[in-house]
Amino acid sequence: xxxxxxQQLDGFGADMPAMIWxxxxxxxxxxxxxxxxxxAGMTAAAVVAAVLVAGTALxxxxxxxxPAPPATTPSPTVSAVPRISTSPxxxxxxxxxxxxxxxxxxxxxxxxxxxxxxxxxASDVSPAHRVDEGEYLGETYQYVTGLCQDKGQWDGKPSxxxxxxxxxxxxxxVLAAGQGRMHVLQRTYGYGSAQLAxxxxxxxxxxxxxxxxxxxxxxHAEFEIVRTGFAGDxxxxxxxxxxxxxxxxxxxxxxxxxxxxxxxxxxxADEALAEDLGRKAVTRICGATTAC
Amino acid sequence: xxxPVFDEFYLGSRQRLLxxxxxxxxxLQDAQDVLQEAYARAWQNWGKVGAYDDPExxxxxxxxxxxVSRWRRTRNMFTAHRRHGxxxxxxxxxxxxxxxxxxxxxxxxxxxxxxxxHHIAGRSVAEIAAETGVxxxxxxxxxxxxxxxLAHLLRTETTGTSYA
Numbered sequence: 001x002x003x004x005x006x007q008q009l010d011g012f013g014a015d016m017p018a019m020i021w022x023x024x025x026x027x028x029x030x031x032x033x034x035x036x037x038x039x040a041g042m043t044a045a046a047v048v049a050a051v052l053v054a055g056t057a058l059x060x061x062x063x064x065x066x067p068a069p070p071a072t073t074p075s076p077t078v079s080a081v082p083r084i085s086t087s088p089x090x091x092x093x094x095x096x097x098x099x100x101x102x103x104x105x106x107x108x109x110x111x112x113x114x115x116x117x118x119x120x121x122a123s124d125v126s127p128a129h130r131v132d133e134g135e136y137l138g139e140t141y142q143y144v145t146g147l148c149q150d151k152g153q154w155d156g157k158p159s160x161x162x163x164x165x166x167x168x169x170x171x172x173x174v175l176a177a178g179q180g181r182m183h184v185l186q187r188t189y190g191y192g193s194a195q196l197a198x199x200x201x202x203x204x205x206x207x208x209x210x211x212x213x214x215x216x217x218x219x220h221a222e223f224e225i226v227r228t229g230f231a232g233d234x235x236x237x238x239x240x241x242x243x244x245x246x247x248x249x250x251x252x253x254x255x256x257x258x259x260x261x262x263x264x265x266x267x268x269a270d271e272a273l274a275e276d277l278g279r280k281a282v283t284r285i286c287g288a289t290t291a292c
Numbered sequence: 293x294x295x296p297v298f299d300e301f302y303l304g305s306r307q308r309l310l311x312x313x314x315x316x317x318x319x320l321q322d323a324q325d326v327l328q329e330a331y332a333r334a335w336q337n338w339g340k341v342g343a344y345d346d347p348e349x350x351x352x353x354x355x356x357x358x359x360v361s362r363w364r365r366t367r368n369m370f371t372a373h374r375r376h377g378x379x380x381x382x383x384x385x386x387x388x389x390x391x392x393x394x395x396x397x398x399x400x401x402x403x404x405x406x407x408x409x410h411h412i413a414g415r416s417v418a419e420i421a422a423e424t425g426v427x428x429x430x431x432x433x434x435x436x437x438x439x440x441x442l443a444h445l446l447r448t449e450t451t452g453t454s455y456a
Binding site for chain 1: 306
């Protein structure tokens with residue numbers, strides 16, 4: 001016999017109101033835009049080749065913020081935990097997340113490969129922080145600059161290096177210290193030249209300037225460049241609304257960006273800490289690559 | 293790439309997935325928002341996703357993840373971005389549905405996900421175990437505890453359903 005709970009759950013949504021949905025064309029348009037936005041950055045990770053190490057398959061084809069879709073099963077992983085965590089489906093299939101994986105080295109010159117040692121260590125942030133080995137599934141600030149382009153506030157110029165034509169390597173890492181504590185998302189890119197890496201920084205900077213204020217319905221986001229020139233060859237410290245700080249640093253042909261997120265402590269974003277991490281990032285890059 | 297196939301998939305599955313997304317998010321507009329974002333990502337990767345036996349499961353997973361992602365929680369000011377030209381009708385669900393959603397929001401996320409996948413998405417225990425990467429026994433325990441918690445919150449009876 002079905003009990004009350006079962007009956008209620010069975011009938012759940014039977015009276016869902018009619019919704020006005022985006023048209024299929026609009027949805028496809030968004031997908032196309034996402035593809036363009038990510039082509040400027042992290043999609044280099046999508047060309048990671050399969051690497052077999054000690055029987056562990058590394059076969060990535062996804063962008064870092066999306067779950068690894070099932071290769072053979074129709075049932076992808078449902079994460080019950082607000083994420084930053086390794087996808088169970090990825091574990092089940094022997095996949096390693098981009099966070100923990102090697103940089104996207106396909107076609108990249110040797111001297112622009114991003115080794116793990118070029119990334120910040122957890123101890124660089126605090127004794128309590130740990131490297132989160134899971135994949136980062138959240139949005140990044142490019143979500144906002146992409147929206148800004150959608151709204152016509154910015155034409156995306158100067159353009160980022162076209163990754164379909166130039167080589168780019170990529171690695172990312174999440175450093176976290178538990179729910180509610182500041183966590184750091186670091187994404188590092190290697191290019192074939194300092195000029196190309198500089199073009200990437202110029203592109204990002206233009207985004208912050210053109211998208212200084214983005215309003216869309218109840219949404220309001222602001223970028224403010226608060227400091228420059230504190231680390232590496234080029235650096236920017238950017239405040240994204242009240243509780244996120246962005247640090248962008250270029251060292252030679254290597255470009256890294258840090259997103260410092262203060263989820264439960266709006267207003268606590270620490271600019272001095274952010275700058276310090278930018279300098280530490282430079283130290284790590286210089287110690288592990290030929291960028292300096 | 294096949295727009296007609298994708299369009300048919302989108303049009304045919306979105307209302308079904310809305311029930312699940314609504315049960316997880318507890319907010320109808322947010323549910324639609326995360327779903328549309330998930331469909332956009334599906335199109336972005338349609339060469340792969342479209343080849344899966346069950347692309348609907350992929351979209352549901354992505355939508356759930358967007359909904360619960362830490363970033364999205366902390367950056368919920370962005371959640372409305374994706375609703376370009378797509379607003380919901382003003383009619384809210386009836387009070388029973390709202391009460392159930394409220395209760396679902398009151399139970400642990402893992403239990404809620406299991407409940408939604410089993411009772412609303414119609415997935416078997418084995419399928420949920422595969423999707424969530426936990427043992428079937430864990431899924432059963434989550435379902436059982438989740439139902440008890442829901443019953444307590446809704447002040448209704450539960451019979452201790454045995455999950456196959």
